Amino acid sequence: xxxxxxxxxxxxxxxxxxxxxxxxxxxxxxxxxxxxxxxxxxxxxxxxxxxxxxxxxxxxxxxxxxxxxxxxxxxxxxxxxxxxxxxxxxxxxxxxxxxxxxxxxxxxxxxxxxxxxxxxxxxxxxxxxxxxxxxxxxxxxxxxxxxxxxxxxxxxxxxxxxxxxxxxxxxxxxxxxxxxxxxxxxxxxxxxxxxxxxxxxxxxxxxxxxxxxxxxxxxxxxxxxxxxxxxxxxxxxxxxxxxxxxxxxxx
Amino acid sequence: xxxxxxxxxxxxxxxxxxxxxxxxxxxxxxxxxxxxxxxxxxxxxxxxxxxxxxxxxxxxxxxxxxxxxxxxxxxxxxxxxxxxxxxxxxxxxxxxxxxxxxxxxxxxxxxxxxxxxxxxxxxxxxxxxxxxxxxxxxxxxxxxxxxxxxxxxxxxxxxxxxxxxxxxxxxxxxxxxxxxxxxxxxxxxxxxxxxxxxxxxxxxxxxxxxxxxxxxxxxxxxxxxxxxxxxxxxxxxxxxxxxxxxxxxxxxxxxxxxxxxxxxxxxxxxxxxxxxxxxxxxxxxxxxxxxxxxxxxxxxxxxxxxxxxxxxxxxxxxxxxxxxxxxxx
Numbered sequence: 001x002x003x004x005x006x007x008x009x010x011x012x013x014x015x016x017x018x019x020x021x022x023x024x025x026x027x028x029x030x031x032x033x034x035x036x037x038x039x040x041x042x043x044x045x046x047x048x049x050x051x052x053x054x055x056x057x058x059x060x061x062x063x064x065x066x067x068x069x070x071x072x073x074x075x076x077x078x079x080x081x082x083x084x085x086x087x088x089x090x091x092x093x094x095x096x097x098x099x100x101x102x103x104x105x106x107x108x109x110x111x112x113x114x115x116x117x118x119x120x121x122x123x124x125x126x127x128x129x130x131x132x133x134x135x136x137x138x139x140x141x142x143x144x145x146x147x148x149x150x151x152x153x154x155x156x157x158x159x160x161x162x163x164x165x166x167x168x169x170x171x172x173x174x175x176x177x178x179x180x181x182x183x184x185x186x187x188x189x190x191x192x193x194x195x196x197x198x199x200x201x202x203x204x205x206x207x208x209x210x211x212x213x214x215x216x217x218x219x220x221x222x223x224x225x226x227x228x229x230x231x232x233x234x235x236x237x238x239x240x241x242x243x244x245x246x247x248x249x250x251x
Numbered sequence: 252x253x254x255x256x257x258x259x260x261x262x263x264x265x266x267x268x269x270x271x272x273x274x275x276x277x278x279x280x281x282x283x284x285x286x287x288x289x290x291x292x293x294x295x296x297x298x299x300x301x302x303x304x305x306x307x308x309x310x311x312x313x314x315x316x317x318x319x320x321x322x323x324x325x326x327x328x329x330x331x332x333x334x335x336x337x338x339x340x341x342x343x344x345x346x347x348x349x350x351x352x353x354x355x356x357x358x359x360x361x362x363x364x365x366x367x368x369x370x371x372x373x374x375x376x377x378x379x380x381x382x383x384x385x386x387x388x389x390x391x392x393x394x395x396x397x398x399x400x401x402x403x404x405x406x407x408x409x410x411x412x413x414x415x416x417x418x419x420x421x422x423x424x425x426x427x428x429x430x431x432x433x434x435x436x437x438x439x440x441x442x443x444x445x446x447x448x449x450x451x452x453x454x455x456x457x458x459x460x461x462x463x464x465x466x467x468x469x470x471x472x473x474x475x476x477x478x479x480x481x482x483x484x485x486x487x488x489x490x491x492x493x494x495x496x497x498x499x500x501x502x503x504x505x506x507x508x509x510x511x512x513x514x515x516x517x518x519x520x521x522x523x524x525x526x527x528x529x530x531x532x533x534x535x536x537x538x539x540x541x542x543x544x545x546x547x548x549x550x551x552x553x554x555x556x557x558x559x560x561x562x563x564x565x566x567x568x569x570x571x572x573x574x575x576x577x578x579x580x
Contacts (some may be wrong), residue, residue, distance in 0.1 A: 052449065078451030086449070092442035103439040106432045107451040115432065155450055 005030040005159055005190050009193070013046050015202075020046040021212040023060065028159070031193045035205035037225075039199075039235060043214040044194045045087055048163050051192075052084045053077045064159070078107060083157035085148040087194070091136035091156030093141045097123065098132040100147055102156030119154055125181055126150045142173045142242075146180075153184065160184065162193040166200050174200060202226070210234065239244070256376045257429060260422045263510070264426070265477055272406035280407040284479065286520040287414040288472050289395075289541075291490050292493060293500030293512030294421040295468030300498060301507035302434065303461040304441030308365045309372030310469045312350065315379065315488035317343040317470030318477040319532075322391045322480055323384060332402035343470020344463050351462035355455045360444075369494070376489030390484035393477060414475055421468050425509050429573040437461050469497060503548050505557025514556040 013021040018031060020041040028034045036044050049055040051062055053074035062070045069077060083104075092100050102112075102117035109115040110120075123129045126146045131139070135250055136147060137201040145165050152160055162181070163173060166174050185191055195201045199207065201222065208225045210218040212234040218225050229241035270283060288383040292314055302304045321339035324330035330338075354367050379385045384496040386392075397405045435456045444454050473493075478481055496519060504515025519541065526540040526571045552559050 033362045054445070054448075073453075074448040075451050075453045080450060084268070084447065084449050090443045090446035090449075092439055092446065094442050095438065099435070099438075103435055103447065103452070106435050110432050112430050114434065115435070122348060151446070 003030045004028060005065060006192065007063040008025075008051065009055040009061045009063065009068060011062060012141065013043070013050060014058045015139075018236060019214050020229035021050070021057075021211075024214065024216050025060075026216060027218070027225045028190060028192050029191075029207070030187060030190050031185070032206045032207070033185055033204050034207045035222075036136045036192065036194050036209045036211055037196070037201060042211045044211055045163060047211065048084065048161055048194060050237075052082060071198060078155055078157075081156075081158035082161070083152035083159070084161040085145075085152050085157045085163055085165055087167065089141075089144040089148050091139070091144055091147055093135070093137040093239065095136055096133050097128055097136055097139070097147060099130075099152045100136050101154045104151040105156075107155045119150075122150050122154045125153065125183065127176070141168050145169065145177070149180065149184075151178075153189075157189060159192065162191060162195075164194055165193060166197040177196045178204065188199055256426055257423070258511070259425060260419070263513070264415065264419045264422070268412065271411055275408075276337045277407055280411050282406070282520060282524065284414055285409050286516045287411070287418050288475055288479070289496055289500050289516040289520060290418050290513045291414070291421055291475070292469045292472035292497040293516050294418070294425060295465045295470075295472070296497040297460075297465075297506065297508075297512050298425065298428065299461045299465035301501050301511065302428065302441065302501070303437045303458055303465075305458060305462070305516045306361075306365050306498070307368040307465075307494075308498070309350075309368030309370070309494050310373050310465075311489045311491060311494040312368070312372040313347050313466035313469035314345040314473035314476070314493045314497070315372075315375060315485075315490075317473030319379065319385055319391070319473075321474040321477045322393050322483050325393055326391055328555065331438040332478060335416065336402060336478065339474040339477075340467050344467035347466020347471075348459065351459045351466075352505055354457045355462075372489055372491070372494055376485050380485035385483075388484075390482060393481040395481060396454060399424065403481070412480060415480075417471055417475065422469075422509060424464070424468075424515075429509065433460065435491045441507075469493075472497075479505060495538075495541070501555075503544060503555055505555030506522045506554070508557040511555055511557045514560075518556065528569070533578065554560050 002029045008026045010023045010025050012023055038044055050057045051131045053072050057070045098119055101122055102115045105115045105118040126149050128146050208222050209216050210231050218231050232241040295308050317339040320342040321335045324335035330534035350371050359367055381387055397403050436452045440454045440457050448454050499519050501512045503518050505511030522540055523537045526537045530536045
């Protein structure tokens with residue numbers, strides 16, 4: 001049994017009359033890549049915001065490395081080793097690429113020179129070396145996604161939450177980023193990712209949770225989840241699973 | 252930390268320190284003293300507004316507190332001017348910390364922050380204009396005692412060097428912040444507060460720290476004002492003029508730069524004097540001039556005079572760089 005680094009126990013988030021997340025539970029095993037998938041508006045980003053301390057759950061608990069972290073503010077979670085990227089990239093536009101990453105490395109390194117050096121190392125890992133002095137505002141979409149990744153990594157996290165890092169990238173850019181994500185896992189960082197690019201989820205994740213209308217409706221290894229009738233119906237509509245199965249029988 | 256970064260400060264301060272040897276004109280020295288006083292208040296604003304992105308409209312609250320505490324401690328409690336000066340700075344910093352704690356904890360950002368700081372300054376101005384301890388409508392007069400012991404220098408040059416020393420400290424502090432982790436965090440909060448929080452930056456604490464340092468500098472300017480002019484009343488100490496000029500100087504000079512407030516303060520004072528020369532003493536006309544300049548700067552030089560200088564250097568530098576790099580190529 002692999003130890004779980006993060007356990008989400010029945011958390012809910014209510015925005016007025018809207019139940020964005022409803023009694024969702026999931027467990028992330030140490031050293032693995034776990035993915036959360038689901039249609040648009042399923043509550044994935046809200047779930048991430050609660051885990052990373054940007055939103056407080058209305059109910060439920062979040063356990064990280066054995067301790068209750070429910071409602072702890074984002075900056076303290078970062079200090080405990082939880083880092084995140086944003087779905088809508090949030091670069092420090094006025095700063096250079098290196099300065100952006102250095103904000104992350106400053107978390108555990110007080111000295112300016114040492115922090116900049118550590119930032120340059122991280123930049124190499126995500127393939128941003130060569131544009132260190134460029135203003136972040138001039139980066140392409142792919143560059144900004146890498147920058148999100150680099151900044152989060154620079155905080156030397158144990159748990160990294162990736163919110164759609166591949167969204168908006170073209171197939172060749174995705175092929176470039178996949179090995180980077182694998183390399184991060186090889187360094188011993190546990191990854192929890194929200195992703196719409198199924199090719200990536202299938203090839204990266206060891207375990208998948210499917211979130212629909214705020215509830216976890218399925219979980220398990222990628223192949224099992226992809227074949228689950230509930231999941232197919234959630235994406236394609238009621239009866240789709242049966243029609244697909246019927247079509248297959250017909251042949 | 253790079254020592255070379257401090258060379259421009261040494262050069263500029265050394266050049267400014269020589270001015271009294273080249274002129275004995277009281278008009279020139281008085282102009283420079285007021286410009287440096289404004290630099291100090293502007294540098295305070297620049298720490299919070301320029302580096303931290305929190306635009307305060309009420310730095311008069313800190314300026315006035317510094318000024319009043321310095322004056323009242325001497326006049327009513329018989330303090331010596333030097334400790335009164337130091338306590339004035341601390342009191343201004345304290346007011347900054349309190350206002351900062353109230354506003355940042357309640358999550359006020361942008362224009363809401365600006366309005367709340369303005370409101371605090373106005374509340375203090377109105378209070379000071381009726382409270383007996385400030386002399387209410389009559390004002391507070393510090394007794395004339397032209398001696399260094401009483402922090403009232405017999406010569407204008409000495410006053411000038413004293414304010415230059417204060418400005419030097421402010422420049423060095425700003426440069427130190429720029430090269431530190433605190434500075435990196437402060438700029439990160441300015442650029443994107445949520446992203447900064449995700450990277451472990453305690454945004455509230457960083458802003459609070461910046462506001463306290465910022466207030467201390469504005470308060471130091473206020474303390475100096477009290478010692479230089481020896482008279483205070485609510486409309487001067489807590490008046491909107493200092494809130495406006497403290498933000499005009501860094502914005503015109505270049506927000507978030509070490510020398511922006513100094514460049515801006517010199518320009519603002521020059522413009523103010525020029526406006527007076529041309530228009531006589533029509534009240535409020537200098538403010539019209541400031542408004543026009545502010546619009547022009549924001550429209551055509553958002554990085555201020557410092558930005559223009561950097562761009563000029565950029566045009567002039569490349570050939571020089573090529574020459575230096577030629578042997579390698």
